[in-house]
Amino acid sequence: MVMIGKLLRVTRRQLHTIISRDIIKPANPTPSHLQTYNLSEIDLLAEKAYMPLILFYPKNASCSLTAQDKASVLKKSLSQSLTKYHHFAGRLPTRTTPYVDCNDEGIVFLEARNDSRLDAFQLTSAEDGNLDYLFADDMVCYNSPHNRNLVGVQLNHFACGGVGLAISVSHLVGDGCTLGSFMLHWASVARYGSPHHKEVLPLNPHFIHVPRTNSPLSEAPVMNQHLASSTTRVMKKFVFPNSKLSDLKKVVADETNNPTRVEVLTSLLYRTAVAAATTKSGCFKPSYLFMMADVRKHFVDKLPQTTVGNFVSMMMVPTRHESQTSISMLVAEIKKQKLQLKGVQSVEQAAKSMKLVHSKFRNDDLEHLSNGSYASSSLCGMAFGKVDFGWGKPMAKAFAFRSAGRNAFLLMDSTDGDGIEAHVILEKEDMEIFQNDKELLSFCQVNM
Incomplete structure (x- = not known):
């Protein structure tokens, strides 16, 4: 040492x-x-x-x-x-x-x-x-x-x-x-x-051995190339109790069948962020929600949660008109995208789906992507709050992802298990508007 x-x-x-x-x-x-x-x-x-x-x-x-x-x-x-x-x-x-x-x-x-x-x-x-x-x-x-x-x-x-x-x-x-x-x-x-x-x-970890690919690692990832920006961004944490998330689910229950906490919260965050950007600029601009989804459970032969590697796919939800930003419409589109993930036969098939989204990403209104796209990931259901080395469970947890250079939402179970913590990264001016949104505040507690 x-x-x-x-x-x-x-x-x-x-x-x-x-x-x-x-x-x-x-x-x-x-x-x-x-x-x-x-x-x-x-x-x-x-x-x-x-x-x-x-x-x-x-x-x-x-x-x-x-x-x-x-x-x-x-x-x-x-x-x-x-x-x-x-x-x-x-x-x-x-x-x-x-x-x-x-x-x-x-x-x-x-x-x-x-x-x-x-x-x-x-x-x-x-x-x-x-x-x-x-x-x-x-x-x-x-x-x-x-x-x-x-x-x-x-x-x-x-x-x-x-x-x-x-x-x-x-x-x-x-x-x-x-x-x-x-x-x-x-x-x-x-x-x-x-x-x-x-x-x-x-x-114990579960490994799936894959053949050596002829494709080299890229020097810079596609997402990073287009989304990274020198614009000043800030991160703030918002806590949404389960009782409030239940109220939010009721808002869309009549139009959407059995919405999940993550679906409704992601839709609320995206809707509010787009509204903040619209207020700042004075007009609505086409925007995109990119969601990462764990596909282990979507394989025909389901993979254990202990399977090691990247077993994710990306969903892209475009909103080209302001009328498409209602929470119910966003939840419905997320569910539609999720259905397309089911029945994965192999790692190669899952990778093909990812490449397809990357291809759309390259070709679809690139001039709007730097500030008009929002990346969302959910770690809900992952037991970070239960990690006990022999001196008890953690009192708090955090991801230091502030420098990702993009608009982003990261969702995690709250430490007490009664809700979801949303770590939100936005441009500084957008955040000033976002954190004062009355609809958002009606469903959450905010840590400034």
Whole structure:
């Protein structure tokens, strides 16, 4: 382990010090027959970006572990977990190579000390960059050409004894479901002390081996090329209690059969964002909602949720006229798009559907796409709030995705389980209008 003395002055009152750096390797060498992990056709379409998740744990009075003990438990269990998720500890041979060399080089594990108390830490200030420094080696958004790590971890110790565990996983080797499965597996190994414990075995990763593709990784993803913008964007979190979501579902129930929480909330967020942009510009402009959907359950032979990789498809909902932005019409279009995802026969078929959307994306009114498109992802149903390493469940969680350079909505189950947290990224002027929308505020609580 390398001891570090890097000191960051985050604000006048908050000091953040990197105190150690380590490389965690699999507890056992990866067998020769598993030393190459081929990326699938869907993986190749994924952005070269990290998924940066942080879980905040308060000091647990019933847990006698010291800060050093917690770090030791995390490192040991991570090493054990990497024997199952062996490709996480590997490297891409080059920036365009379509496979991972599972060479056991390991993943970076940093420890840091923050002089503030966790209960005083502003969890909603990601728009000011107050989460970025909690992650290892700037692994917050788009992959740096100088950083070859697929996964990075940073354990942040707060003055009160609480911790913030930050993990970044490259989108090339998995989606949000993969990240959730890995966190549950790692935490269970930590709690039970072995990856072979009977409680851990059902959480083992499921791999689908795909043939080596001849297609190289692109230097820059299509979505990033068109959507990234230098426009100033901010992120704010809005909380929608289940009782309010039930009221929202009733609004469209007469016109739409059995709408889900995610469908109605995504429609409300998109409708409100488009209305804010219209108010700012003075006229309606054609807009697009891009939604990512987990297709594991849509395969003819359903895939386990522990299936590793990117098993997603993209739905595109265009609104070319203002009359198409009613919540009921948007929900109906989302449901129509979802029906087209069913009956997936193979990874190749799912990738073909993704490529079709990309093709439409390239050819359909590109001049409007930079500011007139909204990307939406839902992590609802993924048990990030249940990740227990032995000192209790997290008090809060967050994704540091502020620098994605686009309009975006990210939905997660609220920490108390009674609703959905919506992390919204919009242009600064649009956000000023969005956060004061009376219809939106009637269904939510807002964290400014």
